[in-house]
Amino acid sequence: MLSIAKGKEIVLFLDYDGTLSPIVEDPDQAHISDAMRAAVREVAFHFPTAIISGRQRNKVYEFVKLRNVYYAGSHGMDISTPLGSSNNQNQKHQTKVIGENGNQFVNFLPAKEYLSTIQEIIEVLRENIATIKGSTIEDNLYCISVHYRRVKREEDVGILKEIVESIMKAYPDFQISGGRKVMEIRPKIKWDKGRALLYLLETLGFDNFNHVLPIYIGDDKTDEDAGYS
Numbered sequence: 001m002l003s004i005a006k007g008k009e010i011v012l013f014l015d016y017d018g019t020l021s022p023i024v025e026d027p028d029q030a031h032i033s034d035a036m037r038a039a040v041r042e043v044a045f046h047f048p049t050a051i052i053s054g055r056q057r058n059k060v061y062e063f064v065k066l067r068n069v070y071y072a073g074s075h076g077m078d079i080s081t082p083l084g085s086s087n088n089q090n091q092k093h094q095t096k097v098i099g100e101n102g103n104q105f106v107n108f109l110p111a112k113e114y115l116s117t118i119q120e121i122i123e124v125l126r127e128n129i130a131t132i133k134g135s136t137i138e139d140n141l142y143c144i145s146v147h148y149r150r151v152k153r154e155e156d157v158g159i160l161k162e163i164v165e166s167i168m169k170a171y172p173d174f175q176i177s178g179g180r181k182v183m184e185i186r187p188k189i190k191w192d193k194g195r196a197l198l199y200l201l202e203t204l205g206f207d208n209f210n211h212v213l214p215i216y217i218g219d220d221k222t223d224e225d226a227g228y229s
């Protein structure tokens with residue numbers, strides 16, 4: 001490992017759930033510990049560090065609350081980088097935004113056109129899975145999580161999956177993937193955590209692989225996309 005890193009700048013990519021926070025029953029309670037936050041803060045002082053999560057980007061920031069880290073939410077479909085740090089600005093899907101403190105950012109939103117359909121799907125899912133006790137839907141902005149960790153009856157998990165799969169037949173532009181007791185629904189676009197990793201490397205000027213060693217740490221199915229990038 002050390003020999004691979006020799007003479008190279010390490011850029012670190014981290015997943016959130018199950019990597020920086022423990023897996024818990026209630027997704028809203030997946031807090032990062034103070035020790036883990038301190039470790040990430042410290043590591044980010046030494047190496048450029050980004051968190052790429054399936055959750056809404058803002059939610060991840062609310063948990064982590066570190067300013068020296070880059071954030072990508074919705075499985076990489078919502079990436080924010082400071083204006084000026086960017087090497088590939090004025091690309092398709094980029095929007096300039098001004099943050100609370102007047103700082104400017106470039107947000108990359110490749111699934112923006114799906115926002116209203118995603119809201120429609122959430123409504124349809126909510127109506128149809130209300131009877132499955134323990135199931136919940138998490139609005140991840142550019143994607144949706146249907147959780148079944150708290151569904152106690154095993155047969156209900158099967159019924160839930162059938163209902164979701166049947167509803168999603170009406171939305172051929174969307175795909176369902178699996179995760180840790182969750183069904184992840186997202187637009188069928190050529191974008192995933194791996195492409196988000198490459199976008200961040202390029203945008204932040206770390207795309208010369210002779211000099212850069214990206215490291216990705218994750219625990220779930222969607223994290224594997226980063227391995228193929």
Ligand SMILES: O=P(O)(O)OC[C@H]1O[C@H](O[C@H]2O[C@H](CO)[C@@H](O)[C@H](O)[C@H]2O)[C@H](O)[C@@H](O)[C@@H]1O
Nearest residue numbers: 016017023024025027030053054145149180182
């Ligand atoms: O990419 P990640 O940051 O790993 O996000 C993937 C999904 O993680 C969350 O769900 C998982 O963690 C929950 C809290 O521990 C757990 O209750 C759930 O069963 C797990 O699937 C998050 O809630 C999802 O929105 C993310 O897509």
